[in-house]
Amino acid sequence: MNKNVVKKILIFTSIFAIGLYGYYMKTRPSLATLGVEPDNELLLYFMETHPDNKVILCGYEDLNDDGRKDLLVIYEEGRRKNAMLVVLDNEEGIKLTDHIQAPVENQEIKFKDIDKTGPIEFIVSGSKDGNYGYAIFRLIDDWELKNLFGDGMEDCC
Ligand SMILES: [Ca+2]
Numbered sequence: 001m002n003k004n005v006v007k008k009i010l011i012f013t014s015i016f017a018i019g020l021y022g023y024y025m026k027t028r029p030s031l032a033t034l035g036v037e038p039d040n041e042l043l044l045y046f047m048e049t050h051p052d053n054k055v056i057l058c059g060y061e062d063l064n065d066d067g068r069k070d071l072l073v074i075y076e077e078g079r080r081k082n083a084m085l086v087v088l089d090n091e092e093g094i095k096l097t098d099h100i101q102a103p104v105e106n107q108e109i110k111f112k113d114i115d116k117t118g119p120i121e122f123i124v125s126g127s128k129d130g131n132y133g134y135a136i137f138r139l140i141d142d143w144e145l146k147n148l149f150g151d152g153m154e155d156c157c
């Protein structure tokens, strides 16, 4: 076979393989895209109780300071409308907190104990049509996601 043809076939196959791999990574939820292992018990509980809401991003951390890790979930609530809540891993079982609005695009979750007293706080940021916003939250009474401080949250949610 002509050397050039072999080269072309090789290049074509490589591009196809890379494309296929990219597609596979995109469709398959992973730790890198979700922020938590896809088989996490709290994530599975959320997906079971919210079968119509696509999960966008999670953060796995102890949010009520009881020594057990909980799951902050940002999910699709409707068309260009996202929400977030915490799936609590309590001794009596798994419990959901109240939900509030979450950024529409480029969501990011960070955990930081800003006042050096438990529980840990979490910072959620994101954007909508280029408007950036963020807020620092603390989970209160295992129910309320309290916005402590932030800027532009209403423009990105
Ligand atoms: Ca906890």
Ligand SMILES: [Ca+2]
Pocket (backbone or CB within 6 Å): 113, 114, 115, 116, 117, 118, 119, 120, 121
């Ligand atoms: Ca704190």
